[in-house]
Amino acid sequence: MSDTVVGEVRIQEQDFDLAQEYRELQLRSPQAGAIVFFVGLVRDLYERPSTSGLEAIAENEPGRSGKSGKSGESGESGESGESGESGQIDYIELSHYAGMTEAMCEQIVAEAKQRCDIDAVQIVHRVGKLYAGDQIVFVAVASRHRDEAFLASQFIMDYLKTRATIWKKEVGTRGQKWLGVKDKDEYAAKRWIK
Amino acid sequence: MANQVTGNAMIKVLFFARLAELAHTDSYNADYRDAMTVRVLLDDMDGKLPQALIDYLKYDVSMISINKVMADWDDSLEDSDEIAFLPPFSGG
DSSP states (O other), rough: OSSOOOEEEEEESSSOOOOHHHHHHHHHHHHHHHEEEEEEOSSOOOOOOOOHHHHHHHHHHHEEEEEHHGGGGGGGGGGGTTOSSSEEEEEEEEOOOOOHHHHHHHHHHEEEEEEESSSEEEEEEEEEEEHHHHHHHEEEEEEESSHHHHHHHHHHHHHHHSSEEEEEEEETTTTEOOOOOOHHHHHHTTTOOO | OOOOSSSSSSSEEETTTHHHHHSSSSSEEEOOTTTBBHHHHHHHHHHBOHHHHHHHHHHSSOOEETTEEEEEEEEOOOTTOOEEEEEEOOOO
């Protein structure tokens, strides 16, 4: 296993260039025999509502939106019981806790290193207002072996979705809605617990 | 609701995402007192910030950090600490 992992984490509003990110990671990992990368994109449909998450309950609790005084939230109560992904989003808005997000990502990279034989990691996560088709996140892992790179990139993405202080709000035809941790993401993250 | 600002020992409280909307602000300065925990801080905030926020923090899922490190409700606070209430994450 590599003694040190060179990890770069950037949280930024501006878009990223895949070729440039790839080249930077390649330069930082001259021993690597494989680079695996993942890019997350904005979809044009609402996320499927969680059927058991407390976040969904909070969204639809009678009186909750009225207390908040946010006019856009009144549209959320109509989502209760919907089972599909009907309705299109106009955009998503991502916010984060500056300083802590980077620290949490560094922790995730450190844990990935403990689990997998990897040489370098590059994480870029965008915040701000993003539209359908926009790039949200870039995770790349360099390793001497491809199976370790695949494994580590999957681990990092699973933890990034459930452990990093980043929040996403969908705004569209059904109003606006803050997303919580999805059941499938929580399940994906829990499979890594030793 | 206006922030409470004093010249005494203080705790800086941060709200994010849904919680910032419920609070109508993303930060709040609370008076610090001895033997203060996060739970005591929340009790002190009750009546000073929107009830929808207080209810969410008391009854819904949220996490806490102290000086950007994950913490628990019964952790002790120090003067000038930065406390953040964190709703469920949804990055990626």
